[in-house]
Structure formats: structure tokens, C-alpha cells
Amino acid sequence: MKKLFFLFAFLGAMFFTNAIQAQSYNSAIGLRLGYPVSVTYKKFLTESNALELFAGYRGNTFYNWFSVGAAYQIHKPINGVENLQWYFGGGATALFYSYDDGFDFGDSGSVGIGIFGNLGLDYKFPDTPINLSADWMPTFFVGSGYLTGFGGGYGALSVRYTLN
Incomplete structure (x- = not known):
């Protein structure tokens, strides 16, 4: 019984190690330096599909804005540059604001x-x-007040620490 357990544990470890090596990282946490500044967590679900979660805050004298959201992304490699990928996808965000x-x-x-x-x-x-x-995250807002309609100027530079 012990031999069978160790065999399955060894095969599982080999499978897990190969799965990690297929992707340059498995998950990462950091900052989205955009509008608004956000904390971001990205997790690969498969070799090419990822889920990114984010929560951000923006405010000044006249308004405060807190948002949470999620994006589903499909990553594709760029041939000729190792560890560089382009991605596309979509998602939704909830915004809580006061003016x-x-x-x-x-x-x-x-x-x-x-x-x-x-x-x-x-x-x-x-x-x-x-x-x-x-x-780049072109967004269509549904709500009341000034957050209604299309906004094409959203996006960010994200800097993350990888966790694998």
C-alpha cells in the first residue's frame, strides 16, 4: 500500500512540476498603476487562460471611487520573444462612488x-x-450620475510579484 501511495505521489509531483514549467508563472500579486490605482491578483487557470482580480480606489476633494472587478484573459505567445505574451478577454467591475x-x-x-x-x-x-x-480596457458603464456610457481611456501598467 505504501509503495502505491508513493508511486501516485511521485506521478502527481511530476505532473504538477510539468504544468508549472509550461507557463512562465502560475500566479502573481501586485499593483495596477492606472485609473484607479488597484491591487491586482492574477491566476492562470490553464496554460493560456487566466483570471485577474482587482480592487482600487481613487479620490480627491470632490469625489471618491472604490471599485472591484474581474477579467478573464486568453494569453497567446509572441514568437521570437521568450516570456512575452499578448492577451485578450473581458470582464466586469462594480463601482461605488460619491460626489x-x-x-x-x-x-x-x-x-x-x-x-x-x-x-x-x-x-x-x-x-x-x-x-x-x-x-487597454474600453469600458461601458451602466449606472447613475456621471458613470454612464462608454469610456475608452481605461488601462494600466501592472507590476506584480510572481508566486510560483
């Missing part, structure tokens, strides 16, 4: 939903646990 115009009228707070596309580049440095990505 204060400095007077006693016109103030509002609300919740909005954003549905977005995702297009970007992803690079894992070969000898360090650092991953960089840059993306």
Missing part, C-alpha cells in the same frame, strides 16, 4: 457596473519573480 460639488446641492453617491474588454501585453522576467503587463 460632492462643495455645495449643499448636487451631491450624490451611487453604484455603477462596468463591462469591459481587455487587450494587453504580459512579460515575465526570466531570472526574477517580477511580471509586467500593460493593457
Whole structure:
């Protein structure tokens, strides 16, 4: 019985090691330096499919904005450059915001939903646990107040620490 257990443990370890080597990293955590600045966690579900989760905050004197979201991404290698991939996908975000115009009228707070596309580049440095990505996220907002309609200027540079 012990021999059978060790055989399955060895085969499982070999399978797990090969699965990690097929992808330059398995998961990573870091910052999305965009609009808004966010904490990001990216996890590969398969060799080419990843899920990215993010939560961010942006604010100034007149408004505060907190968002959470998720993106499903499909990664494709770029031939000729090791560890560089391009990706596409989409996702959704929930936005919680408040607006204060400095007077006693016109103030509002609300919740909005954003549905977005995702297009970007992803690079894992070969000898360090650092991953960089840059993306564009055209977003269609459904909500009240000023967060309604199409926004084509969203995207970010992400810097992450890889966890595998």
C-alpha cells in the first residue's frame, strides 16, 4: 500500500512540476498603476487562460471611487520573444462612488457596473519573480450620475510579484 501511495505521489509531483514549467508563472500579486490605482491578483487557470482580480480606489476633494472587478484573459505567445505574451478577454467591475460639488446641492453617491474588454501585453522576467503587463480596457458603464456610457481611456501598467 505504501509503495502505491508513493508511486501516485511521485506521478502527481511530476505532473504538477510539468504544468508549472509550461507557463512562465502560475500566479502573481501586485499593483495596477492606472485609473484607479488597484491591487491586482492574477491566476492562470490553464496554460493560456487566466483570471485577474482587482480592487482600487481613487479620490480627491470632490469625489471618491472604490471599485472591484474581474477579467478573464486568453494569453497567446509572441514568437521570437521568450516570456512575452499578448492577451485578450473581458470582464466586469462594480463601482461605488460619491460626489460632492462643495455645495449643499448636487451631491450624490451611487453604484455603477462596468463591462469591459481587455487587450494587453504580459512579460515575465526570466531570472526574477517580477511580471509586467500593460493593457487597454474600453469600458461601458451602466449606472447613475456621471458613470454612464462608454469610456475608452481605461488601462494600466501592472507590476506584480510572481508566486510560483
